[in-house]
Amino acid sequence: MKEYDYVIIGGGCAGLSLAYELDTHNKLDDKTLAIIEPRDNYKRDKTWSFWKVDQHNFDDCIKNRWNEFSIKTNSESKTIRCDQFPYESIDSGLFYDKINTRLKKNKNIKFFKNIKDLDIRNSFIFNSLPSLKGKSDSNFWQHFHGVEIETKETCFNERAVNLMDFNCEQRGSVHFFYILPFSKNKAMVETTWLSKKDDSLKDYDYQIKIYLNNLGIKDYKINYREEGAIPLFYPINKKENNKINIGTAGGMTRLSTGYTFLNIQEHSKYIRKNIENIKKTKVYNIGQKYRFLDEIFLRVLKKYPEKMPNIFSKIFNSSYSTAIKFLSNKSNIFEDMSIILKMPKWIFIKSIFN
Numbered sequence: 462m463k464e465y466d467y468v469i470i471g472g473g474c475a476g477l478s479l480a481y482e483l484d485t486h487n488k489l490d491d492k493t494l495a496i497i498e499p500r501d502n503y504k505r506d507k508t509w510s511f512w513k514v515d516q517h518n519f520d521d522c523i524k525n526r527w528n529e530f531s532i533k534t535n536s537e538s539k540t541i542r543c544d545q546f547p548y549e550s551i552d553s554g555l556f557y558d559k560i561n562t563r564l565k566k567n568k569n570i571k572f573f574k575n576i577k578d579l580d581i582r583n584s585f586i587f588n589s590l591p592s593l594k595g596k597s598d599s600n601f602w603q604h605f606h607g608v609e610i611e612t613k614e615t616c617f618n619e620r621a622v623n624l625m626d627f628n629c630e631q632r633g634s635v636h637f638f639y640i641l642p643f644s645k646n647k648a649m650v651e652t653t654w655l656s657k658k659d660d661s662l663k664d665y666d667y668q669i670k671i672y673l674n675n676l677g678i679k680d681y682k683i684n685y686r687e688e689g690a691i692p693l694f695y696p697i698n699k700k701e702n703n704k705i706n707i708g709t710a711g712g713m714t715r716l717s718t719g720y721t722f723l724n725i726q727e728h729s730k731y732i733r734k735n736i737e738n739i740k741k742t743k744v745y746n747i748g749q750k751y752r753f754l755d756e757i758f759l760r761v762l763k764k765y766p767e768k769m770p771n772i773f774s775k776i777f778n779s780s781y782s783t784a785i786k787f788l789s790n791k792s793n794i795f796e797d798m799s800i801i802l803k804m805p806k807w808i809f810i811k812s813i814f815n
């Protein structure tokens with residue numbers, strides 16, 4: 462069995478981003494890489510969106526970019542301009558094509574379906590398969606189902622993303638709709654829950670139908686669907702000498718928001734910069750400060766779900782750049798304080814000591 466210098470387990474967002482970063486910086490000219498990925502072919506399966514607080518390698522995979530977003534609760538509606546940090550959506554189909562086309566040209570990179578086909582005893586492993594054993598049922602998830610719809614009439618304001626619209630059934634949980642308007646008559650409409658695993662909340666089609674109906678949108682066709690569940694807890698991360706976890710498995714998700722894509726890109730750059738000395742390199746994380754703040758935020762969310770629409774909305778009572786930097790782990794201490802002081806103090810203080 463052939464041996465490889467590096468093995469990436471999982472050729473998804475994190476695995477492919479890392480392979481691309483290494484390849485484009487010539488780190489695989491004299492090293493070999495095996496990517497373990499079970500899927501037979503790649504097709505669009507996700508739409509990765511984020512505020513562009515950093516450069517990334519995938520400007521040519523952007524499906525849309527917006528300079529405005531809105532947040533709606535049953536008592537207020539805010540539309541916020543974000544010219545400095547536009548909101549971008551990446552089409553995963555274009556992302557997979559771009560990376561796979563590039564990787565195929567390097568004879569030092571090979572794809573395998575099964576890790577058993579390799580001898581990995583002397584390889585350095587980058588693993589993107591999260592180990593969630595025992596944590597899966599008791600913890601919270603961001604779970605969602607989105608449909609890309611096309612209408613005959615013009616229905617959408619194509620200038621503004623609807624980041625969170627809480628005008629929908631809450632069922633004792635936290636529930637909102639998210640709309641990415643691609644044009645006046647095409648949009649991704651997503652029903653999103655922050656909750657424990659609960660099958661009774663998975664009547665997604667019904668929820669979307671009612672929501673669209675309430676917006677007066679009855680006549681539409683569905684062109685594409687995506688569904689997912691992002692763990693709002695950190696996977697079990699056993700430290701091993703010859704292995705680094707990446708992507709969701711590597712704790713790259715911000716627990717308060719589910720945003721992961723740009724953190725994956727930062728992590729890939731970090732690994733590429735340190736690849737020659739990877740065994741001795743400090744483990745990368747998105748920042749202890751954010752881990753601590755997000756843990757408290759989640760405690761509040763679990764205990765007071767009914768307060769969350771107001772809390773999410775209050776984050777944006779700070780300047781838009783402060784709020785975006787905070788949510789994208791780029792804020793300084795003054796910006797953190799500006800957000801923290803906007804929060805309902807008593808329930809957050811109680812949750813720290815809970």
Ligand SMILES: Cc1cc2nc3c(=O)[nH]c(=O)nc-3n(C[C@H](O)[C@H](O)[C@H](O)COP(=O)(O)OP(=O)(O)OC[C@H]3O[C@@H](n4cnc5c(N)ncnc54)[C@H](O)[C@@H]3O)c2cc1C
Nearest residue numbers: 471472473474475497508509510688689708709720721722
């Ligand atoms: C539908 C969806 C939408 C999302 N939207 C956003 C967003 O808008 N913004 C954002 O920041 N984040 C978003 N996320 C969160 C996060 O960015 C994604 O989950 C991202 O794909 C995580 O990358 P990953 O490499 O960790 O996991 P994945 O991309 O899921 O990659 C894991 C790979 O492992 C492969 N695999 C499975 N089993 C095995 C096995 N036994 N051996 C080897 N390989 C295996 C899978 O086929 C897959 O290719 C979204 C998540 C989902 C599910």
